[in-house]
Amino acid sequence: MLTTAYALLFYFATIVLVAGLAWRIYEYATVPAPLKIPTTPAPTTRRGVIFRMGREVVLFESLFKSNKWIWLFGWLFHVALAVVVLRHLRYFIEPVWSWVVFVQPFGVYAGFAMVVGLLGLWARRFLVPRVRYISAPSDHLMLALIVAIGLSGLAMKFVARTDIVAVKAFFLGLVRFDPQPLPADPALLVHLTLVALLMIIFPFSKLLHAPGVFFSPSRNQVDNPRERRHLAAWAARMDRQPGE
Amino acid sequence: MARITYRELSRPKGFFVGLMTLHAVVIAAGLAAFYYMEHNGHIVTGMTNQVVWGTPHVFAVFLVVAASGALNVASISSVFARLTYKPFARVSGLLAVALLIGGLAVLVLDLGRPERLTVAMTTYNFKSIFAWNIYLYTGFIVIVAAYLWTMMARTGGRYNKVAAYTAFAWRLILTTGTGSIFGFLVAREAYDTALLAPLFIAGSFAYGLAFTVLVLITMCRSLGEALMSEEAVQKFRNLLTIFVLAVVYFTAVLHLTKLYGTRNHGVEAFLLVNGGIYPVLFWGVQIVLGSVIPLLILNFTAFGRTRNGLSLASILVLIGGLAQMYVIIIGGQAWPLQLFPGMEVSSSFGDGAIAAYAPSLPETLLGFAGISIAMLITGLALMVLRFLPGEAVEAARAAS
Amino acid sequence: MADADTIDRPEATELPDPLEMPTLCPGAMAGSNPYPAKPDHNTALGFPGELVDDWHDRAIDKMGELLGKYRSFRVYLDSCVKCGACTDKCHYFLGSGDPKNMPVARQDLLRKVYRRHFTLAGKYFPKLVGAADLTEDVLDDWYSYFHQCSQCRRCSVFCPYGIDTAEISMAAREILDTVGKGQKYCNEILGKVHKIGNNLGLPEPALQATLEDLEEDIEDETGVPVKLPLNVEGADILLITPSADFFAEPHIDGLIGYAKVFHQAGVSWTLSSYASEAANFAMFIGSYDQMREVALRIRKAALDLGVKRIVVGECGHAWRVAYSFWNTLAGPFDFLDPNYPIPQHICEFTYDLIQKGQLTFDKSKNDHMTLTFHDSCNVSRASRMGDMPGGQFEIPRAIIKAVCNNYVDMAPDTIRESTFCCGGGGGLLTDEIMDIRKKGAQPRMRALRQVADENGVTHMAAICAICKTQFTKVMPEFGFDRESIVSVHQLVSNAIILDPPEDAGEPEEDDEDEVTVAVEAATESEEAVQAAADEK
Amino acid sequence: AAGATGARAGDVPVPEPAKGAGEACVADTAFMRRYHMQMLVHQRRDTVHEGIRTEQFSLKGCIECHQVKGEDGAAVKVSDSRHFCRSCHDYAAVSIDCFECHASVPEEAGKSAAAAEPENEAVAALGAYVHGKTTGEGAAK
Amino acid sequence: MSKCSPSCTCGAPDERPVDAARRSFLKTAATAGAVALAPGVTLYVVGGRAEARAPDQPVDPKKRWGMLVDVSKCTEDCSACVTACRTENGLGALDDPKIDAQWIRKVEVNDPATGYSRSLPVMCQHCAEPPCVDVCPTGASFKRDDGIVLVDKHICIGCRYCMMACPYKARSFVHEPLSDQKPYAPRGKGTVESCTLCVHKVDAGELPACVTACATEGNGALVFGDLNDPESDIAKRLKAYPTRQIRADLGVDPGVHYQGL
């Protein structure tokens, strides 16, 4: 019963996440950028742009330039999140890749770092009047949700443990459409419910910044308008009109 | 005087990039060495059950000692209000943190069980000076970081004085603590003296300053002479002279007091006269190469008044410092423990015998990696945060 | 919390900090509205004359259309995480404290409507995600606050996703135009460009007369017959420059500078009366079509005159349109000489000659000034000069340093890509909103105050017609002389040593003349600055 | 939690740790699956610092009951993936360093007494005396 | 979350489960235990067990285990204790005395003035004021309540500061990866170790291996016992004969005494 309920929940959440994201990304990719608007100084080569994007995504370069505190907590949170996610890979692959085995233990520290980062970010939503002004309830809820995911995860590690082997079997089972029994530990159930919720709202929330950053014209364009003519399809149509 | 602005080194040039790459390569080699040592155990190093602290400790202690001294320039400018040093205060603080991290990295990577670092950070024995040192080190990093913040942040100025004084006091305690690691080893004749603490403080001043000077002069190669005024060069020259003299003085006092007690004659003779490599390092490298020659260069040659002269002297001081650490740390262990004073002793475990020690390649690489870690951290920080006097950066930018 | 430079001298701390955070003052600027466009201004551009009845649906439709046409708009509306990094970056916010002038809040005025109509969350849980219906109040807010954005892109530099409020402002103004709520200043001017060829509505004969006057003035001053040719077919170079250069101070001194440089370079060049305007205000209202039309005039002029190169004069957003958009809008320019950048900035042109050693200067001619340089936002963050990223910062500075002895930069957080807008860009250079213009200029003025007081800076150079006009107006409000804003090519003009004509007259005398003039100007302006400083 | 043991799983990979000796583990199986690590850590503190050498949660005890016999009839070491601990740990991607120090197989029968262990009455008496203070006569019965 | 014991930080649930499984287990264990122990060992144990500490009791702080070495009985060419220690604790040998672990070693002492020479075993002296414990940053080196100085290898980080501090050079560092350790004497790469006074045997009511070996050899130079118990053999001998501790001047009060040195 429990197992079936969670199996269905996760099938649903996965469909929403994957389909929702795919649709968004399709949209971002197909809407044209008619003009060259990189924020300069910008790289003049494709490779330079990849490098710039890499620095943005990995180091949060612009944020660093902008505000050291937000950067500190924001970066801490994201890097920690990435490590936590890597640790979580062990629930979904068998045999586990050896580099995952290697990073897996760091995931626990990352779990703490993630929560600390989030609490720092949350604190500024209360403490800095400018940020308080721009925060909508959803901004708080998003942070609350991820904090709750983190805390329930840590609780599973440090307070009320769960049967990791069974959890993994459940998820491997899901992938093979043969769900295995899920342990009924409260912390696990809370964790999983919240994760499913996160997956479901992902394609409809500001979390779209994750794919969005790659499509941001001010960051992903090459600064070469004089050398190359850049023309969107709908604009090209105008070009032809007068002559024809 | 116009306002001092500070800039980051946003688009570094070939020389700087080359230098950073070099450090990255050394670090990579050091990490490979670490992996090799970790995988095979310390059997692949020169260390034994007799000489338990080897070359990595020489480098680590050297860097840690230098770290606290690197803060000198900042301290002099804020605590003693010397304006000539002001433009370099930030670099000095940065270097202090970087050198400390470099030293600690070597120390940690040389542990038998480096993966238990978290154990070391969560389980303490408060009777241990070593455990206190862990607090002293992390505290130092936090305090200097706060101090840097007060220098760099728009709103930090108010707390600058407090931070400066705290950092200044802390660094003295820190070096004393490092010295005490050895001072507490009562059974080892070479260490059993309270004079190690002042000696380490004097050493820290000299090495820290030498590092600061070298980094600044290296940055001059990237940024042009505008970085350091001629006045600053001369001030640094005088300061370095004084600090080197202080080290020589305390070294002399240390050995003279030791010689005063007859029971120490053996170890003193070992370190200063007949101990093979150790007297050579002591006299040849620490005293002549690392103290006398730099003093001569700095004070009696025209070359010594130039930037190149100053850098050469600094390099020699650093080499002398490493030799000094080697003699103290390894020489002190090579000399056997006296289980039965006055007796001749022998055993399968090296009792009564002078221990042989030869550094192996991996541990030496690890040691050098510590220096490179410090330098790479410094370099990267210069690139992303405002540590360098702005005028020089602007001048360099315009020149390019 | 961004870090800045330590201020070492205690008295220096008392100078206002250009980045000082204002206390939030909601609604402070709610009443700041530029004049609405008259019906015929709107209709001339193909927009409805006044607010249409079904404005709500039309606005939403337009928004939908833009979402399908502009990836920037689409992605930016989704991606903001409300991180707050941009909140303290807008000069209008720093000057006014009105929270709706924080870039993200400005975007949100539009984003809340986007959420309500185009996202699931906004449809079903509007309160939760801060979505709101498009009401008349919201439309009014749009009109006010999207006309308090100079589209300077400073916020975009600091946003982790590069979200560019300028793009949102442009879209918002386009929507406003489509529902008949256009702004007078921009729309009226655009009408003039379409009709006459320049923003000022200066017809060919007037232009011709002005240029001839200038030629005389130059010859009087220097004894050298420097020409300012108009509509010369077969010239090598077509100069496209903002029409302000034809009559206003200090712009006109810049134009003289260009002419002298061309003269010294020995190239043949011409202006065009058909395309006598570099500015392209269509960018401000976000209209691709309008922008394209204005740009096509230049293509036509170049083709008609049969030139080989196009050089653009000192103007910020004009250079953005020229550098970044011309090729797209009116390209390909395959009929021009591919050995030169198409188009080329006048600074690039001058800088090249300096590099090649073809110009000689008497730097002391500018000794009465200590200069600093105001990076114009559109040049800094939306275009480039030279072939290196960042050339737009180095080239003008290199020119200034080549012609002046005294140069000092302002605080690092206020120059280069972090430069502050003058406060008058983006179609806000109209007097009825002087209040917001002054507030927007405040950060720049404070940064200038620092170097004026501490480094003795007397003049600020700029390469943008809007900046120059704006500063001439607002500088007195901040205790500076209105003449302390200068053109970069004005400095070049002062220092350049012109070859005497073959049939040389008495250049020495003329030189002396100039020196006296310059010295007089110097004493004047120095006194003014001094007086202003004393007042403080 | 129904154990992952057993032959239920179709093609879903699920570890099947060999059944231990005896009927039950030192605690409930569900408990063991969740808490054995903490119990072991706890036990090791008690043993090393306090000298408490109870059998419950003794690592040596685990190894004795949970030995897995290889083809040659001898217990397999931890280097063999069939080793009891590894059967789960590989699956859960948890590497433990316990067996860098601890023997991963029980002492082979017959070799258990240290070679130096003598059959010497005097020594026996001494040992008994030292520990039990039963002065000599408490020796071997 | 309350702790399982006041000093514990393990974070384990409050009560450790004692259930049917455990009770049945304890029954089995009693028999299993008897079977597992070799016949010889059982022999010695039985007598003492009656009064010896139960396995679930912590060590008795009133005790202080110590050793007396009767140097006059220790012969120069004997090294039975050294061998016994190696075998008991599974100390392997790479045949490099500089890096091999040597928990106990024979030291030749020669008075240059007189030419008088002796050979005696030196191991960890189980000091009452152990410098190794003082300096250990993590508290891995510790002194058990009954005076035995041990390294908790689970928290030893291998910094080797204790080796620097020990005046007797009693400690060894494991320089290489090991395999085939004894189940009752785990040891492994990267940690420091020293004579444990055969704590596993002592806890089981037996004698340290070296003591047994010396007795078996017929020399009986080693006496083990509770220094705090005036009735014990060792205490009586300390009272009766002149003995000394090595480097008593350092004030660390070793638990190993030497007679006839």
Ligand code: HEM
């Ligand atoms: C390419 C991947 C990503 C990049 C480059 C990125 C970057 C950023 C940046 C720069 C910020 C603003 C700074 C801050 O407030 O922390 C941010 C905020 C945030 N990110 Fe990401 N992110 C990425 C992926 C994700 C993912 C996958 C999640 C979802 C779990 C996430 C969750 C968040 C949240 C919740 C915030 C808002 C923090 C707040 O409300 O204060 N990010 N992200």
Ligand code: HEM
């Ligand atoms: C379907 C997906 C997920 C599953 C099956 C899952 C399962 C688990 C389990 C079993 C643990 C306990 C680990 C232990 O006791 O060692 C855990 C911990 C944790 N989880 Fe998740 N989780 C999932 C998704 C997520 C996501 C998306 C996040 C972050 C946004 C997250 C954050 C954490 C954190 C921070 C911890 C504690 C630290 C750690 O053990 O790594 N989990 N999770």
Ligand code: SF4
């Ligand atoms: S583009 Fe410039 S004016 Fe507009 S919001 Fe951003 S910073 Fe402000």
Ligand code: SF4
């Ligand atoms: S910096 Fe960018 S993401 Fe952050 S609040 Fe501003 S617009 Fe949104």
Ligand code: SF4
């Ligand atoms: S076994 Fe006894 S006699 Fe032999 S060396 Fe050891 S202590 Fe001496």
Ligand code: SF4
């Ligand atoms: S002999 Fe050495 S190792 Fe043993 S307790 Fe004394 S100091 Fe510690």
Ligand code: SF4
């Ligand atoms: S090596 Fe181990 S026991 Fe020795 S001092 Fe370091 S941590 Fe303590």
Ligand code: SF4
């Ligand atoms: S008591 Fe045990 S460990 Fe210590 S020396 Fe004797 S045999 Fe070795």
